[in-house]
Amino acid sequence: xxxxxxxxxxxxxxxxxxxxxxxxxxxxxxxxxxxxxxxxxxxxxxxxxxxxxxxxxxxxxxxxxxxxxxxxxxxxxxxxxxxxxxxxxxxxxxxxxxxxxxxxxxxxxxxxxxxxxxxxxxxxxxxxxxxxxxxxxxxxxxxxxxxxxxxxxxxxxxxxxxxxxxxxxxxxxxxxxxxxxxxxxxxxxxxxxxxxxxxxxxxxxxxxxxxxxxxxxxxxxxxxxxxxxxxxxxxxxxxxxxxxxxxxxxxxxxxxxxxxxxxxxxxxxxxxxxxxxxxxxxxxxxxxxxxxxxxxxxxxxxxxxxxxxxxxxxxxxxxxxxxxxxxxxxxxxxxxx
Amino acid sequence: xxxxxxxxxxxxxxxxxxxxxxxxxxxxxxxxxxxxxxxxxxxxxxxxxxxxxxxxxxxxxxxxxxxxxxxxxxxxxxxxxxxxxxxxxxxxxxxxxxxxxxxxxxxxxxxxxxxxxxxxxxxxxxxxxxxxxxxxxxxxxxxxxxxxxxxxxxxxxxxxxxxxxxxxxxxxxxxxxxxxxxxxxxxxxxxxxxxxxxxxxxxxxxxxxxxxxxxxxxxxxxxxxxxxxxxxxxxxxxxxxxxxxxxxxxxxxxxxxxxxxxxxxxxxxxx
Numbered sequence: 134x135x136x137x138x139x140x141x142x143x144x145x146x147x148x149x150x151x152x153x154x155x156x157x158x159x160x161x162x163x164x165x166x167x168x169x170x171x172x173x174x175x176x177x178x179x180x181x182x183x184x185x186x187x188x189x190x191x192x193x194x195x196x197x198x199x200x201x202x203x204x205x206x207x208x209x210x211x212x213x214x215x216x217x218x219x220x221x222x223x224x225x226x227x228x229x230x231x232x233x234x235x236x237x238x239x240x241x242x243x244x245x246x247x248x249x250x251x252x253x254x255x256x257x258x259x260x261x262x263x264x265x266x267x268x269x270x271x272x273x274x275x276x277x278x279x280x281x282x283x284x285x286x287x288x289x290x291x292x293x294x295x296x297x298x299x300x301x302x303x304x305x306x307x308x309x310x311x312x313x314x315x316x317x318x319x320x321x322x323x324x325x326x327x328x329x330x331x332x333x334x335x336x337x338x339x340x341x342x343x344x345x346x347x348x349x350x351x352x353x354x355x356x357x358x359x360x361x362x363x364x365x366x367x368x369x370x371x372x373x374x375x376x377x378x379x380x381x382x383x384x385x386x387x388x389x390x391x392x393x394x395x396x397x398x399x400x401x402x403x404x405x406x407x408x409x410x411x412x413x414x415x416x417x418x419x420x421x422x423x424x425x426x427x428x429x430x431x432x433x434x435x436x437x438x439x440x441x442x443x444x445x446x447x448x449x450x451x452x453x454x455x456x457x458x459x460x461x462x463x464x465x466x467x468x469x470x
Numbered sequence: 471x472x473x474x475x476x477x478x479x480x481x482x483x484x485x486x487x488x489x490x491x492x493x494x495x496x497x498x499x500x501x502x503x504x505x506x507x508x509x510x511x512x513x514x515x516x517x518x519x520x521x522x523x524x525x526x527x528x529x530x531x532x533x534x535x536x537x538x539x540x541x542x543x544x545x546x547x548x549x550x551x552x553x554x555x556x557x558x559x560x561x562x563x564x565x566x567x568x569x570x571x572x573x574x575x576x577x578x579x580x581x582x583x584x585x586x587x588x589x590x591x592x593x594x595x596x597x598x599x600x601x602x603x604x605x606x607x608x609x610x611x612x613x614x615x616x617x618x619x620x621x622x623x624x625x626x627x628x629x630x631x632x633x634x635x636x637x638x639x640x641x642x643x644x645x646x647x648x649x650x651x652x653x654x655x656x657x658x659x660x661x662x663x664x665x666x667x668x669x670x671x672x673x674x675x676x677x678x679x680x681x682x683x684x685x686x687x688x689x690x691x692x693x694x695x696x697x698x699x700x701x702x703x704x705x706x707x708x709x710x711x712x713x714x715x716x717x718x719x720x721x722x723x724x725x726x727x728x729x730x731x732x733x734x735x736x737x738x739x740x741x
Binding site for chain 2: 391400415420
């Protein structure tokens with residue numbers, strides 16, 4: 134006997150969570166794209182998609198975020214910080230790769246200076262993940278040593294039932310337990326078989342790739358030029374990535390008043406590293422793609438002990454020129470290190 | 471920070487002297503600032519730019535920064551007047567461990583607009599001159615006009631306890647130029663300072679650093695006795711925004727000061 138949340142009770146749960154003070158969010162499909170967004174009712178969720186087009190990252194690290202407001206009057210500067218928005222949130226129907234993305238970035242936002250905007254939202258959010266029972270050709274979590282039912286970054290893991298009538302509930306953290314206490318009356322003890330998790334074939338051997346990347350001789354390999362020849366530097370892969378965290382800081386306003394903002398930026402952009410002098414340490418697209426791959430699978434794990442990729446496959450799925458991490462690592466795994 | 475001094479160093483290059491407005495901020499700066507660290511200087515409405523603190527750790531009543539007017543932020547800073555307020559975030563990064571240089575000879579090699587970070591170390595050492603051995607400064611710029619801190623170069627020139635070697639690139643000399651003509655690495659090799667008990671501190675454009683490291687090697691300097699500072703583009707200064715990385719190194723946190731031995735472990739193509 135395990136605890137089951139039947140789908141027909143989901144709307145009751147949403148209402149209950151809302152009255153308990155949670156903003157309830159989850160995968161929502163709009164005309165042109167799907168993303169994690171706030172919902173009113175359970176019917177707003179789109180739980181049938183493999184995963185939303187946009188990753189969960191933006192609910193924790195928005196594309197643009199105000200840091201402070203400045204006003205200057207008669208040589209007196211006044212600044213007012215924007216405090217990180219607070220308020221309990223429950224994000225339902227998260228994909229395991231997206232949840233894992235959050236725990237991957239925690240050490241980055243936490244080392245030395247603690248990014249209060251990130252951690253305020255992290256502490257305020259309950260992540261209710263649903264294990265994947267379907268995948269598409271781009272999914273690659275298993276290649277990253279994760280799985281369609283990984284629990285990294287989740288507070289609750291729901292396993293879909295075989296007959297698709299609901300989910301088996303696995304409580305992973307106190308935060309998750311607390312949130313599910315409020316809906317205890319809608320849960321049922323039952324023994325229902327769960328559906329098998331999605332089959333995600335391993336696309337490459339990660340250890341082989343990492344060994345190749347770690348070999349300094351390969352840094353200037355011709356491979357990098359070949360693989361990135363068709364990259365147009367649009368940055369889509371980095372924006373859609375659940376773990377890419379690069380940002381810019383820009384002022385929006387004039388001499389008298391305005392807002393200083395933190396905006397997403399991308400290592401794919403030519404100006405990203407350009408010096409004032411015109412010197413650019415990563416002056417070619419191949420150097421920039423190499424940086425992205427190296428950062429994710431060599432530098433980042435070297436620092437934080439975890440790969441900066443959770444295998445969602447968005448970079449390949451939505452690349453306008455059909456590149457991506459999968460293709461690059463697949464090819465690397467066939468090279469001799 | 472209030473601008474209390476403003477000086478034209480070279481065409482398009484200015485130095486600002488800044489004073490803290492908040493005594494607590496000043497106390498904090500006094501406690502933490504060491505030579506080699508950098509800060510983000512900003513003008514609201516324009517943004518922030520990263521430069522080193524060009525003043526030494528022995529003079530903490532103010533901050534000086536020297537920059538070339540080039541983009542939006544540096545133009546706003548260049549146009550700011552005495553009495554105007556600008557922002558400063560920092561000091562960030564690591565430092566030159568000058569206490570380990572005590573009793574040693576010092577060789578400073580610098581090019582163009584890269585004298586400011588070197589100058590912070592130079593004055594930090596000159597202000598306690600007795601603790602160090604021979605001091606040699608090799609400094610070059612494209613043209614005579616491009617030399618920065620001309621008044622200080624003159625002062626160093628006139629001091630008997632400093633060997634100053636000045637040079638300009640071929641074609642950059644003026645009719646009354648009495649110093650060297652040639653690129654910094656070549657002039658350095660000609661000056662041939664002894665690597666014996668000597669620490670080298672070099673800063674310049676990437677191309678100058680590259681060839682100066684080769685020259686120092688030729689002269690017999692050990693890579694662990696050569697220090698440089700990598701001034702990459704930065705936005706956050708606290709190891710998050712992702713643009714200053716060279717290989718696995720976050721220049722803003724683990725640098726900007728590195729020994730040549732550390733630099734040689736970095737992927738050269740990304741420098």
